[in-house]
Amino acid sequence: MSDTIEVRQGEEVDTVVLHRFIKEQLHDTPDGELTIRQFGAGHSNLTYLLQVGDWEAVLRRPPLGTVASKAHDMEREYTILHTLNQVFEQAPKPYIFSADEQIVGRPFFIMERRKGIVLDSEFPSEVTYTAELGRKISQIMVDQLVALHRIDYKKTKLIEMVKPEGFLKRQVSGWIGRFEKAKTSEIQGMDELRVYLMNHIPESQSPTIIHYDYKLNNAMFSEDFSEMTGLFDWEMTTVGDPLADLGVAMSYWIQEDDPEILKNGLGDPPVTVLEGFYTRGEFIQAYAEKSGRDISSIHYYLTFAYFKLAAICQQIYYRYEKGQTNDERFANFNIFVEYLIQYAVESSKKVG
Template identity: 35%
Template sequence: MTVIQDQARAVREEDAFDVARVDAYLKQHIAGLAGEPTLKQFPGGASNLTYLLTYANRELVLRRPPRGAKAKSAHDMLREARVMGALKPSYPYVPAILARCDDASVIGQDFYVMERLNGTILRRDLPPALGLDRDGVHRLCLGFIDRLIELHQVDITQPGLNELGKGEGYIARQVAGWSERWRQAATEGSDPCEDVLAWLDANQPGHDNASCVIHNDYRFDNVVLSPDNPLDIIGVLDWEMATIGDPLMDLGGSLAYWVQADDDPVFQSFRRQPTHEAGMLTRREVIAYYGERSGLDVSGFGFYEVFGLFRLMVIIQQIYRRFALGQTTNPQFAGFGDAARYMGKRCRRLIAAAG
């Protein structure tokens, strides 16, 4: 079967770094690297930056924060690498960490290097080459949700995982923290959304449903499908926001990206994964399936769905603020201000539907 991989491209000038310094560092920490590496950049991702280092005998993936990044918790490369290393023995879908660097003399920022998983990453549309019919798409969808449920069942008392969380009160901390981030990310013309913030504060559950490892950015474009069987997920990527928290908050965050076939045209234009395909579950069906398989009560899921969309709105606005301040010139971010305003309106519609 043909592997449908993301294609790395030439490195954007603003995201370049000294490849020779990185090469010298890696050869001190990873045995057997041959030759001088070539460097390319993966175009996906709007937060941390991801690169492909190709040696004569091996491909590696390097992750680093964007220049001008201030939100330490969202761009802490060494924490992300620690989480991945601690989780790998219990959750085999985590890529292996090969090197970590906190030496600012190398590229001026912390970074880590991991193995490259060869497989298919789904983006906006389902590649015809996968050969999936409606039933195959349905099974792919169920497997995707099952991997999230498996993550939520990992034993969090293990070394390296047990210190990630802050204990009971995760939901309350998230509502307060993301509300503050929203206010700090404001730009000229942005919607204050104080009514949305007030609703979230007033309608948050009184206690967490459970404490488990949560990914916090679980989407189809963060999983890798086997090159031999597209129904087999072999990797889960992008662990920068992983922590110990409430599993329904994780599911709500995932559903913020879940654009289905009957959504409005504006939300359809935001779609970045093939959740509209025949055979994919609707958001309501995802919630019901998760509740059935996990045993958690999902009857009052409205709060989690609104919060997931609100959190995505904050992330979009934070990125737009960096663009507005000239900290990034990536043209794909120019419309993020309008996108954040639309998300505020969508939050209000969900609030009205939730009563």
């Protein structure tokens, strides 16, 4: 099962121009032809596998079309990786950043290629799945999130890049603003949800480094699933409330008894629907036990996370509707957005 596809139409890269840049800037690359394939699982930034002989690397650039202000900042993600690679071994090593839009059309960076197994909607054919394996993978996901949150950000360069004070309030108002800018229709329940989110912001816990896009298909595992060998997509990483990170992780963590539209909204259901994987409740409880954090307000964070996911999907759908991307995976994202808003409204009612 390959993790790459042929480059999608309209998302091609000029191989000659890029190869010239690589030879000029990365002097350890061998002679030979540059070949490019695309990682097909993501819905946002465009990510490519670069190969010259035995040499491999990964290129990341923003999506096509207009993007939200401050989103898809490749230089920021490069800087974050350069910092975290030294203190969190799952973060890949970045090689070089370029702001020259003449090379691939947008600013981009190139980083190391990690090897391992990335799980999405199915296991590789050579893996025999058991419920025990599902629980093992679930616990690794919990453990690595806790480990990330334990890093002292004040001892890293992130302290120069972040403003943890008022993080959650800024996030809530900021994502509401992004949603409104990308709105393509009125959605029932949005007014109610907006009022709830702004009026019930809980007191934040002590700030930590947060990945903020922590999900199974952003993680890579060793072939025996004994450890996480890579964690990717650090674009949203910052310092803030760790429960916001947990909430986002749970908005992607689908379980078997979820409604069909939640299970299928981003494509085929992830493997977390299989027997053995933690439920969201089990994941949250395991995180609480490992981290020692109070999770009594977790439903607020879940509500916000479902809304944040709706806003991200709305931004993607906006690009699709405006013809800025031809990726047919996004054609029905407007339906998924409406459902996520309703789901967030229902989640908000679980809070006292």
